[in-house]
Amino acid sequence: xxxxxxxxxxxxxxxxxxxxxxxxxxxxxxxxxxxxxxxxxxxxxxxxxxxxxxxxxxxxxxxxxxxxxxxxxxxxxxxxxxxxxxxxxxxxxxxxxxxxxxxxxxxxxxxxxxxxxxxxxxxxxxxxxxxxxxxxxxxxxxxxxxxxxxxxxxxxxxxxxxxxxxxxxxxxxxxxxxxxxxxxxxxxxxxxxxxxxxxxxxxxxxxxxxxxxxxxxxxxxxxxxxxxxxxxxxxxxxxxxxxxxxxxxxxxxxxxxxxxxxxxxxxxxxxxxxxxxxxxxxxxxxxxxxxxxxxxxxxxxxxxxxxxxxxxxxxxxxxxxxxxxxxxxxxxxxxxxxxxxxxxxxxxxxxxxxxxxxxxxxxxxxxxxxxxxxxxxxxxxxxxxxxxx
Ligand code: NAD
Ligand code: MG
Numbered sequence: 200x201x202x203x204x205x206x207x208x209x210x211x212x213x214x215x216x217x218x219x220x221x222x223x224x225x226x227x228x229x230x231x232x233x234x235x236x237x238x239x240x241x242x243x244x245x246x247x248x249x250x251x252x253x254x255x256x257x258x259x260x261x262x263x264x265x266x267x268x269x270x271x272x273x274x275x276x277x278x279x280x281x282x283x284x285x286x287x288x289x290x291x292x293x294x295x296x297x298x299x300x301x302x303x304x305x306x307x308x309x310x311x312x313x314x315x316x317x318x319x320x321x322x323x324x325x326x327x328x329x330x331x332x333x334x335x336x337x338x339x340x341x342x343x344x345x346x347x348x349x350x351x352x353x354x355x356x357x358x359x360x361x362x363x364x365x366x367x368x369x370x371x372x373x374x375x376x377x378x379x380x381x382x383x384x385x386x387x388x389x390x391x392x393x394x395x396x397x398x399x400x401x402x403x404x405x406x407x408x409x410x411x412x413x414x415x416x417x418x419x420x421x422x423x424x425x426x427x428x429x430x431x432x433x434x435x436x437x438x439x440x441x442x443x444x445x446x447x448x449x450x451x452x453x454x455x456x457x458x459x460x461x462x463x464x465x466x467x468x469x470x471x472x473x474x475x476x477x478x479x480x481x482x483x484x485x486x487x488x489x490x491x492x493x494x495x496x497x498x499x500x501x502x503x504x505x506x507x508x509x510x511x512x513x514x515x516x517x518x519x520x521x522x523x524x525x526x527x528x529x530x531x532x533x534x535x536x537x538x539x540x541x542x543x544x545x546x547x548x549x550x551x552x553x554x555x556x557x558x559x560x561x562x563x564x565x566x567x568x569x570x571x572x573x574x575x576x577x578x579x580x581x582x583x584x585x586x587x588x
Pocket of ligand 2: 424
């Protein structure tokens with residue numbers, strides 16, 4: 200280790216997922232710059248053990264307490280500490296053994312540990328968009344209070360973040376979030392009513408976890424990303440536009456007051472925004488495949504079909520109205536996606552469940568963190584009853 204440039208100590212919350220494993224690939228390729236100090240997993244003990252033996256972190260967390268013994272035994276010959284249970288995520292997030300949290304847990308479950316990390320002054324690389332959808336106002340306020348940078352990992356937001364470098368004094372007119380359209384672009388309700396989890400999990404451009412793959416297929420992912428953009432870049436709802444760009448080459452754009460538009464481009468590969476978040480403000484040389492403009496014949500752009508993909512309308516409403524509505528929408532969506540992934544409801548039922556939940560949970564204009572937790576719980580119960588989970 201170079202004493203002038205000590206390694207950045209990384210905690211990966213959600214290390215066994217799609218983002219987590221790709222982050223470990225990036226760290227492995229840059230072992231002189233980063234060390235892995237914390238790894239966490241929900242159920243996947245086998246992969247967690249493998250990762251721990253390879254990267255030798257300070258500690259690991261297995262959320263599923265039934266797997267504690269197995270992980271403890273497997274790491275018995277090392278000095279890696281093993282923690283278990285949901286509460287341990289928050290405790291570990293508050294520890295001094297790391298500098299930078301890669302928040303790569305999926306869904307609401309990532310909120311409390313990420314909040315703890317911010318309260319303890321840790322820099323955040325944020326993949327877990329749901330945390331900002333649920334409690335973006337409180338999270339960003341706490342980040343400012345604690346002088347904590349929140350660096351986006353989501354490819355669209357990383358693109359916007361990169362476009363804004365050197366533009367601190369210039370006003371944004373709008374951001375243009377690009378959407379691939381997902382695997383069912385061009386399809387109509389009579390087709391969608393019959394699609395099953397296997398179809399929804401096959402995304403044309405990205406290989407991702409199950410929940411975000413379904414969100415991409417329903418366009419809820421883009422809805423969540425609109426709200427994510429609002430909080431990350433302090434935008435008004437009317438400054439956020441979604442455009443379908445099937446090739447996923449332009450990752451998103453920013454239009455400034457003078458009409459000038461900046462775009463960030465590249466081949467679709469999450470390793471790039473992950474690496475950028477880890478190394479920011481520097482860029483690191485890598486050998487990822489390069490985009491060759493001579494080989495692209497078309498970059499297409501179109502309006503999203505909101506008549507078919509109604510989740511985008513619901514998300515727009517949540518974005519406009521604010522308060523606890525995005526939190527309620529997110530909770531209902533998590534329940535609906537869970538049910539769809541288990542073949543309990545069909546593709547279009549997901550939107551119905553989300554819409555009814557949004558209509559039925561009491562609106563709170565300026566929720567406290569406690570009220571966000573309560574709204575999340577109420578919305579989950581309501582949606583689960585509706586679906587008869
Ligand atoms: P994934 O399902 O592949 O992995 C999720 C990780 O979170 C796993 O390590 C799992 O063990 C952990 N986890 C799941 N439920 C948990 C719980 N209740 N408590 C604690 N840990 C839990 O998901 P992913 O695709 O890697 O996505 C992670 C986050 O990044 C999501 O918020 C997603 O929207 C966002 N994101 C992902 C991609 C992508 O390409 N995969 C792109 C942009 C943003
Ligand atoms: Mg994205």
